Amino acid sequence: MWDRREPERLEQRIRVERDGTVTALSGKIDFGQGLRTAFAQVVADELDVPIERVNVVLGDTDQVPFDFGTFGSHSVAQEAPLLRKAAAFARRQLIDRASTKLGVSGEKLDTDSEPLTGVIPDRVVLMPETRRKYAGRPTPHVEARDIVTGQATFVADVRLPNMARGAMVRPPARGAKLRSMDDAAARKMPGVIALVRQGDVVGVVAERDEQARAAAAAVEADWHALPVEGPTAEVPMRSDPEVDERLHGAAMRLAQTYVLPPIANAPIGPSAAVADVRADGATMYVGTHRPFGVREQVAKTVGLPEKKVRVLPQITSGTYGRNSHADAAIEAAILSKGSGRPVLLQWTREEEFAWSPSRPEAVLEISAGLDADGHIVSWRYDEHTNVHTAAGLDPGVLGVTSGRNAVPPYAGFPSRVTLHIEPTRLRTANFRSLAAAENVFAIESFMDELAALSGQDPLAFRLRHIDDERFRRVVERVAEASGWTEHSGNRRGRGIACTVYHDTYVAQVAEVEVSLSGAVRLVKVWCVVDPGQTVNPEGVRNQIEGGIQQSASWTLKEELLHRDGRVMNTGWDTYPIATFRDAPESIEVFVEGDESAPPTGVGEPGAVPTAAAIANAVYAASGARLRSVPLTRERVRKAMPA
Amino acid sequence: MKLALTVNGERREVDVPPNTSLLSLLRDDLGLTGTRYGCGRGQCGACYVLADAGVGAPGHGARAVASCLLTADQAARMEITTVEGLADGTKLHPVQQAFIDGDALQCGYCTSGMVISAVALLARDPRPDETSIRDALAGNLCRCGVYGRAIRAIRRVAGSS
Secondary structure, three states: OOOOOOOOEHHHOEEEOOOOOEEEEEOOOOOOOOHHHHHHHHHHHHHOOOHHHEEEEEOOOOOOOOOOOOOOOOHHHHHHHHHHHHHHHHHHHHHHHHHHHHHHOOOOOOOOOOOOOOEOOOOOOOOOHHHOOOOOOOOOOOOHHHHHOOOOOEHHHOOOOOOEEEEEEOOOOOOOEEEEEEOHHHHOOOOEEEEEEEOOEEEEEEOOHHHHHHHHHHOEEEEEOOOOOOOOEEEEEEEOOOHHHHHHOOOEEEEEEEEEOOEEOOOOOOOEEEEEEEOOEEEEEEOOOOHHHHHHHHHHHHOOOHHHEEEEEOEOOOOOOHHHOOHHHHHHHHHHHHHOOOEEEEOOHHHHHHHOOEEOOEEEEEEEEEOOOOOEEEEEEEEEEOOOOOOOOOOOOOOOOOOOOOOOOOOOOOEEEEEEEOOOOOOEOOOOOOOHHHHHHHHHHHHHHHHHHOOOOHHHHHHHOOOOHHHHHHHHHHHHHHOOOOEEEOOEEEEEEEEEEOOEEEEEEEEEEEOOOOOEEEEEEEEEEEOOOOOOHHHHHHHHHHHHHHHHHHHHHOOOOEEOOEEOOOOOOOOOOOOHHHOOOEEEEEEOOOOOOOOOOOOOHHHOOHHHHHHHHHHHHHOOOOOEOOOOHHHHHHHOOO | OEEEEEEOOEEEEEEOOOOOEHHHHHHHHOOOOOOOOOOOOOOOOOOEEEEEOOOOOOOOOOEEEEOOOOEHHHHOOOEEEOHHHOOEOOEOOHHHHHHHHOOOOOOOOOHHHHHHHHHHHHHHOOOOOHHHHHHHOOOOOOOOOOHHHHHHHHHHHHOOO
């Protein structure tokens, strides 16, 4: 399901256009991770053209080859080598044709030549690295100029002739069924074109946005609340022999529980979609991780064959996983079909908080034993959480989704790791790094606690349990870069945390200042990352910095409150995130990829160790060991030693 | 309701329902979609525009304001500049250029608002220190986490880096 099976064909990947530009095609989606830039870099290099002449088309279901979706920081790793190969193959064909024509007849090149086609061979001679002009060099986002001038077309910026606006009528809580409704008053309101109902989906289409919202608010709907039942599952992730025996026989033992609340994706741009559904076909302008998934769902919803639905992904607000669900697209399609007009639907801020899927909460229980020499001899880990993906509870992938990074990256001891999936009334799904951020918070906090229990330096203690050379190197390098010392005095302290996320190695040191009141200020972060071969070092740095900044916000500020399936904090005033004032003085990112290793992802790994690095720093600064996030002033104050 | 207002130096006439926000007027009537909806409550900065209430008005000079909170007829009494109106022909405003050069963006949804806040800040204080920059942009939320890069970009324009 994750891999394409069809052979890759050149014409589905690279088109040399009549005007001398090059079109590169991919089913992956750019949410700001810089994929468009990285793809343009490799194609420009192989075809030896200026990067400005490369036009990257992402996710247009009429043009690009099928792709399951953009997840797990795989995109550059999967697609850049493929596009590089395709472009190299195109270049070889162009040169072959040119030499044939020139050699045989001496005629000038024929500009009417047939498009380049063919199965891309496994082995293609690539441009020598010394001749690459873009890959490996810092390259700003190719769409940057359009963005800073306001010209970029985000989903909600799409304007079609005769386009109307939509607004939804929402139930009081998730999973409610519509019993009856009275829309007589709403229908008479100014600008209203249609009241649309399909099953439990109810919405208004009007000429203007405010008119649609006012009419939606005037619909009297009677909802019947149903209890939401969730599935449960237990997944053994790892089960070595002798875990219990060794734990009981250990010289020192420790057991702790770590708790993380649900948090919101909280994109700055709420979900949006434009649908133009007609009797003979539909065109959808959307933000999505899965254009082909949207095509399938929309086709089913409006009763058209898939081939008649074209999905055109637009630039979209960063959503960090939330767009794995096609909510706004499906609703917009229903409204367009019901009104006979192209419809733009953009959710309100309140809807985005209340109805989006969120990152599930997690409770992590860890026990471990150490020998008299301070080596780990046994490790027991139970992860309790909810489903992490839009696909729901799929036993085949639970281990790599909800159980991601539950198995510790350390060596030399037996472990038993079990994932427990429990139901929740909250709607939960994909969020940056899935469960890795939660598991690594627990594991890396616990590593510090074990070091403290046995009187060891947290850095030295980790290094004793690392046998992977690339992992060891990032940890040693971050210590060097930060001038590692656990204490820096004057209410300041430093914490370290590290992990291996989908073969990307990442280690961080955080420095915090903790006031007597318990308020935590993040002062500095150092990060060393090894993502293998690196296409755009500046892009990697930007992604890692962003991951750290976002994760610092999760750790210090964020908690989604809910009761009876209803989200309670639905605005920036009640769900505050980090602002310019909270940004640390510096985030120093050292991109030190092993160039002999294949490229791995960087969109998520930066966000993974930050919570533990901060919590460990808070401990170093104040003696307060926090096992629950967010690290609020009240919690830190309470945990401070008297 | 018929209105005439000045946007990006041009006189524009529109006919909108009463209480239409400046944000929807810009996006839906004038096609200036670079100003974006984020919350509708002035809490995120995505919809910031420059508003100059003219000589004699309190706080004279262009200020960054949330266009979602201004009504169209309030805006008719001011000169409005949106992100589309900052460049001088093909020459970008120095803040726009600095955001490109410093790769101070990821998804770019919040970028228009940030650029507007930075332009307003530099207009009243050409040499802001880092704290002033943080304070001036505290109303601009970014989820991708480019705060550090944006601060550095603005400092470069101010020559204070």
